[in-house]
Amino acid sequence: MSLRVIKPGLLTSIQDLGRKGFQQHGVIVSGAMDAYSLRIANMLVGNKEGEAALEITLMGPTLKIEKNCLIAITGGNLSPTIDSQAVPMWKPVYVKKGTILRFAGCKSGCRTYLSVAGGYAISTVMNSKSTYLRGEIGGYKGRALKVDDVVDFNETSTILDNREFKEAFIAPLWFVNEKEFMPNRMPVIRFVDGSQYDYFTDSSKVSFAENLFKVSNQSDRMGYRISGPLLELQDKRELLSEAVTNGSVQVPPDGNPIILLADSQTTGGYPKIAQVITADLPLIAQVKPGEAIQFSRVTLKEAEQLFLQKEQQLNELKVSISLALKKQHII
Amino acid sequence: MPEKLLNKTTCVLSPLGDSAIVITFGNEIKYDIHKKIKMFMDLLEDEPFVGFIECVPAFTNLTVFYDPLVIYKKQKQSNNHECISPYEVVRSILERKLQWLKEDKKLTHRTVSIPVCYGGEYGPDLEYVARYNNLTTAEVIHIHSNGEYLAYMIGFAPGFPFLGGLSEKIATPRRSSPRMTIPTGAVGIAGMQTGVYPISTPGGWQLIGQTPTKLFLPNVNPPSLLQAGDIVKFHPISNQEYNEIILKEGLQ
Numbered sequence: 001m002s003l004r005v006i007k008p009g010l011l012t013s014i015q016d017l018g019r020k021g022f023q024q025h026g027v028i029v030s031g032a033m034d035a036y037s038l039r040i041a042n043m044l045v046g047n048k049e050g051e052a053a054l055e056i057t058l059m060g061p062t063l064k065i066e067k068n069c070l071i072a073i074t075g076g077n078l079s080p081t082i083d084s085q086a087v088p089m090w091k092p093v094y095v096k097k098g099t100i101l102r103f104a105g106c107k108s109g110c111r112t113y114l115s116v117a118g119g120y121a122i123s124t125v126m127n128s129k130s131t132y133l134r135g136e137i138g139g140y141k142g143r144a145l146k147v148d149d150v151v152d153f154n155e156t157s158t159i160l161d162n163r164e165f166k167e168a169f170i171a172p173l174w175f176v177n178e179k180e181f182m183p184n185r186m187p188v189i190r191f192v193d194g195s196q197y198d199y200f201t202d203s204s205k206v207s208f209a210e211n212l213f214k215v216s217n218q219s220d221r222m223g224y225r226i227s228g229p230l231l232e233l234q235d236k237r238e239l240l241s242e243a244v245t246n247g248s249v250q251v252p253p254d255g256n257p258i259i260l261l262a263d264s265q266t267t268g269g270y271p272k273i274a275q276v277i278t279a280d281l282p283l284i285a286q287v288k289p290g291e292a293i294q295f296s297r298v299t300l301k302e303a304e305q306l307f308l309q310k311e312q313q314l315n316e317l318k319v320s321i322s323l324a325l326k327k328q329h330i331i
Numbered sequence: 332m333p334e335k336l337l338n339k340t341t342c343v344l345s346p347l348g349d350s351a352i353v354i355t356f357g358n359e360i361k362y363d364i365h366k367k368i369k370m371f372m373d374l375l376e377d378e379p380f381v382g383f384i385e386c387v388p389a390f391t392n393l394t395v396f397y398d399p400l401v402i403y404k405k406q407k408q409s410n411n412h413e414c415i416s417p418y419e420v421v422r423s424i425l426e427r428k429l430q431w432l433k434e435d436k437k438l439t440h441r442t443v444s445i446p447v448c449y450g451g452e453y454g455p456d457l458e459y460v461a462r463y464n465n466l467t468t469a470e471v472i473h474i475h476s477n478g479e480y481l482a483y484m485i486g487f488a489p490g491f492p493f494l495g496g497l498s499e500k501i502a503t504p505r506r507s508s509p510r511m512t513i514p515t516g517a518v519g520i521a522g523m524q525t526g527v528y529p530i531s532t533p534g535g536w537q538l539i540g541q542t543p544t545k546l547f548l549p550n551v552n553p554p555s556l557l558q559a560g561d562i563v564k565f566h567p568i569s570n571q572e573y574n575e576i577i578l579k580e581g582l583q
Contacts, residue, residue, distance in 0.1 A: 021385045023396070024372075025555035026489040026529075026547075125549060135489050135530060137549040195347060240360065241486060241493060243387035243394035247348055266387060267486030275348035278399075303349040304399060304416055311400050 002067045002153040003116075005145050009061035009103065011221075014120060014139035014151075015262075016052040019128035023266040029246065030130035030138065033111050033221060033262045033285030036181050037075035039314060041115035043321045044072035044092045044176070046330075049314075052122055052129035052139075053115040054151075058288065060103020060112065061145065068097045069153060070117035070330065076109020076182070076286050082168045091175040092330055099168045109182060109286035118156030133221070133263065172328055176317065183283040186212075190280050190298045190306070194249060194272030196239065204231040208273055212292040213257070219289050221263040226293060230255030231273060244268040247276035247284075259284060277303035279310045342367075344425060346418050350399055352425060355392040360495055365483055366438050368393045369560045374431065380424050381405050382417075388559045389484045390493070397421050440481075442562045445527065445542050447476065447518050448573040453541035460503045460520060460537050472567055474498050475539065480525060480563040490529035490547035490555035494563055497525045509535035516542045518565065529555075540565075543576035 005012075015038065018031025032038035032055055039049040060078040065071075073080050073089045080087040081102050087093060089112075095101070103112070122129040122139060131139025140151055197205070213228035231251045244250065248260045250270035259276060260268070261284065276284065277298065287293060298306070324330075343355045354371065357364035368388050375386055375395065382401035387394045399417035406415045449472045450457040461468045480494035487493075497520065505521045510533060513519070517528040519536030528534065529546035542565075546556045557563060568576070 020396075022554060023385055023387045024485060024559065025553050026485045026487065026491050027554055028489070126552075126554060134532075135547070135549065192346065192348060195345060195353060240390040241484065242353070242389035242392055243347070243351070243486075245347060245351060245394075245396070265487055267389060267484065275346075278349050300346050300349060300418055301414075301416055304418065305414075307349055307399055308403055 002065075002069070002121075003151045004064040004066055005061060005147055005149040005151075006064055006100065007062040008145045008147055008149075009056055010059040011057040012061045012145040013055055013131040013133065013143075014052050014122050014129055015055040015131060016129045017050040018262065019126050019130055019132065019138065022126050023243070026266050027126065027135065028132060028263055028266055030128070030132045030221075031262050032113065032130075034075050034113070034282040036282040036310070036314065037111070037113045037285075038115075040090070040176055040181065040317065041072045041074040041113040043318050044074070044090070044325075045070050045115050045117040046322075046325055047115060047117065047119055049318070051115065051119040053113045053120070054145075056103065056112045056114060058106050058110055062103070063101045065095050065099045065101060066097060066150075067153060069095055071095055072115045073112060074115075074176070074178075074181075075112040077107040078109075078112045079104035079107055080112070085168075087169060088171050088175065090178050091171050092325065093169050093171040094165065095169045096165060096167065106288070110288045111285050116153050118154040121152035121154050172324070172330065174324055176321070180313065181282065183286050186292065186294060187283045187287060188294045188296050189284060190277045190296045190303065191247075191249065191274035192277060192298060192300050192303050194274045195242075196271035197273055199233050199237070199271050200251075200273050201232050201234050204229075204233075204273070207231065208257075209295055209297045212294055214292050215287055215289050217289045221261060223261050223264060224259045224284065224287070225256060226259060227256045231257060233271060239269050239271055241267045241269040244272065245275075247278065247281050248272050249274040249276065261285070277306060279303070279306040342429065344422055347394055349418065351394055351396045352418065352421055353392050353394050354425065354429070357391050360390050360483065362481070364391055365481065365560070367432065367434070369438055370436060371429065371432055372559075374428060380421075380428075382421070387484075387486070389486070395421070395425065438560065440560055440562045441558070442564060443557060444564045444566055445518075445544055446568040446572065446576065447540040447542050447565045448568050448570055449475075449518075449540035451570070453573070454518070454539040456506070456519075456537040457539045460501060460539055463503050464501055466500070471501050471539065474501050475520075475525065476565045476567050478525075478565070482557050482559055482561040482563055484559050485555050485557060488528065488530050488532055488547075489549075490557065492526055492546075492557045492561075492563060494525050497523050499523070503537050505535040506537060509533055510538075513538065514541065516544070516546075518542055540567075541573070543573050543580060545580065
C-alpha cells in the first residue's frame with residue numbers, strides 16, 4: 001500500500017513521456033501534456049526523467065500517503081496542502097506515512113505532476129506506462145483514478161523507510177526556478193507553418209498570428225478548441241487523411257482551430273494552418289479553458305534552436321539537482 | 332516507367348513541425364502511390380537511421396517521426412558546426428534512402444478475412460443502404476462481401492483501417508446526425524469508404540453489420556489486426572456463428 005485515493009479530482013491519470021512507435025497502428029502517443037514539468041518532477045526525486053507520474057488536472061485529488069516517501073510536485077500550482085499547510089513545489093519533499101495530501105484549488109496553470117522516488121508500480125503496455133483513456137489501456141487499469149484506488153510505489157533503496165520524522169513533511173530550502181518553465185499570464189505560443197499553411201487566405205494567416213484566441217470549454221488532453229477570428233481556406237478542397245501530431249493546429253470547416261495535444265488521434269483530414277513548436281507544447285498544457293493564447297510565427301530553424309536550448313537547460317538542471325540531492329543525502 | 336530507381340522529383344519532402352518530415356508521393360488514392368509509400372516504409376523500418384522513432388503511412392504520404400536531440404548529438408560528433416538543423420540532417424538521410432527505392436519490386440499483400448453478421452440489430456442501417464441504392468439487403472450483403480479492399484492506412488482510432496475498393500453500387504453518404512456511440516466491431520459505409528470500428532466511439536457511418544473479430548489487440552505486437560497494405564475481405568456469418576465466435580474469443 002502506498003497511495004490511496006480519497007477523492008479522485010477532475011482528471012488524475014498516470015502519464016510518462018508517451019507511447020511511441022505504434023502510431024501506424026492507430027495507437028496514440030498519450031503522455032504528459034507538460035513534458036518538461038514531468039521530467040523535472042522525476043529529476044527532483046532521483047528518477048529517470050521519463051518515469052511515470054500522476055498528472056493532475058485543475059481540481060486535484062485528495063490522496064492518503066500510506067508509506068514514508070520522497071515526492072515532488074511541479075507544473076501548475078493547484079495548491080497542494082498537508083494539514084492545511086502549503087506543500088512547497090519544485091523541490092523534493094519527504095512525506096510521512098499516514099499523511100493526507102490535498103489540492104485546495106487552482107492558483108496558476110492547469111496541470112500538476114506528482115512524482116515519487118522509485119516511481120509508481122505500473123506495468124508497461126506497448127513500452128509505456130501512460131494511460132490511454134479512450135483506448136482503456138496503460139496506466140492504472142487503463143483509466144483515470146477513482147475513489148479507493150490504491151497505487152503502489154516501486155521499492156526504492158533509499159533511507160526513507162525506517163526514518164523517523166516528526167513533521168508530516170520536510171523539504172530542503174532550494175528549489176527549481178519555475179519561471180523558466182511556466183507560462184506568463186498571457187502565453188505566447190510559437191508555431192511553424194502547418195502542412196497546409198498556404199491553403200489559407202492571406203487574411204486568415206495574418207489573423208492567426210495577430211489575434212488572441214480563447215481556449216474553449218471543449219478542451220481536453222486530446223485537443224484544445226480555440227476561438228478567435230474564423231480562419232478560411234482560399235478555396236474549398238478535400239484533404240485526404242494523413243498523420244497529425246501533438247501541436248498540429250487543424251482547422252475544421254467551421255473555421256475555429258483545434259490544437260491537437262498529447263492524446264491527439266494519429267491521423268486527421270482537416271487542413272493544418274500551424275504546428276506548435278515542441279518547446280512551447282508544455283506551455284499550452286498549463287493554459288485553462290477561458291484563457292487566451294497569442295500565437296507567434298517562427299522559422300523551423302528557430303524552432304529547432306529553441307528546442308535544443310530547452311534541452312540544454314534541462315540537462316544543466318538535471319546535473320545541479322543531482323548534485324544537490326547527493327550533497328544533502330536526500331537520495 | 333523505364334526508370335528502375337525512383338526519381339527524386341517524384342516526391343516532395345516537407346516538415347511537420349520540428350520533429351517529423353512528410354514525404355508526399357502523389358495527390359490521389361492510387362495503388363502505385365500506396366506501393367511506393369509501403370516500400371519506403373519497409374526500407375526505413377528494416378534499416379532505421381539513428382534518431383528514427385516511427386513512421387505513419389497515409390493515402391498519399393509517409394510521415395517520419397524522429398528525435399531531433401538524438402539527430403543533433405550524432406551530427407555534432409562528426410561535424411562540430413555552429414548551427415545544425417536536425418530537419419536538414421534527416422531530410423538528406425531520407426533523400427539518400429529514397430534513391431534506393433526499387434520500383435520494379437512487387438508488393439506482397441496479406442489477405443485477412445473478417446466475419447460479419449449483416450443486418451438486424453448488428454446492422455441497423457442495412458435497409459437504408461439498400462433503399463438508397465435501389466437494391467435488396469441481400470444484394471448489398473453480396474456486393475459488400477464479394478469485394479476486396481486494400482487497407483491504405485490505419486488511423487482515426489487504434490486498429491481502424493481506411494479501406495479502398497468499395498463498389499459504387501453500395502456507396503452511401505454518412506448519416507445526417509451521427510450516433511453518440513458506435514459499438515466495437517461495427518462495420519460501416521461512409522461515401523465510397525467502408526471500415527470497421529475497433530473501439531466504441533461516436534460516428535456517422537451507416538452501419539450494415541458487426542464483426543466479432545477484435546481489430547485492436549493491445550496485448551499483442553503489432554496491436555492492430557490489420558496493417559497498411561493488407562487486403563481485407565468480409566464474409567457473412569449467421570447470428571449463431573457470431574455468438575459462437577464471441578464466446579470462443581472471450582474464453583481465450
